[in-house]
Amino acid sequence: MAPNLTGVLRRDAWWMGWNTLLAWIPVLLAWTLFRGRAVSRSPFWWAGLVLFALFLPNAPYVVTDLVHLRSDILLSTQDGPVVTAVLPVYALLIGSGFLAYYLALGAALRHLGRIGLGAWQGRAAVAAHALCAIGIFLGRWARLNSWEPVVAPQAALERVFVHLTWQWAPALILGTFAVTWVGHFMTRAVAEAFRDAALKSARRLHGVLGAAD
Secondary structure (H helix, E strand, O other), X not given: OHHHHHHHHHHHHHHHHHHHHHXXXXXXXXXXXXXXXXXXXXXXXXXXXXXXHHHXXXXXXXXXXXXXXXXXXXXXXXXXXXXXXXXXXXXHHHHHHHHHHHHHHXXXXXXXXXXXXXXXXXXXXXXXXXXXXXXXXXXXXXXXXXXXXXXXXXXXXXXHHHHHOOOOHHHHHHXXXXXXXXXXHHHHHHHHHHHHHHHHHHXXXXXXXXXXX
């Protein structure tokens, strides 16, 4: 297992680390932006919101990195190391990305509730999944980076137009939307179950300690 794990990390550490960093940038932006209880009128806040929207697709984007999985499997020496070395690394990568997406989107949805727009949370979540589906499509097939619409808007718009008018674009975006929705749903279920179990354990421990006193 160790040689295969070392090989996977040697081949993939750079791009996996970079994509993980990009996936967690929206979390940092969300924790910075969505802390107040009123709608901000600051132009810096709205600029930050635009950046949040541009970087948010980077979180679920990691699921498309499965395109590299086949080559890593082929480079593994036995079936066993694939299960014990290659697949866990990819599972950790994808799990980290969807956890970042869950945290970032959750912060935004809670902010809607605090400013009196809680009724829009469901529609905002669907809109976020759709935004991410388009962003993932453009990132994977158009190779468009999140910062290009800011630093090179004209070239970025041209590439967006070309790829969104491709005949297979709607099908790929719809499929990506479904994967994003399912991934977020599963991550939320696991994260909230883990949180509830941790809170229950903490309350039980507090009760035991209180009884001992």
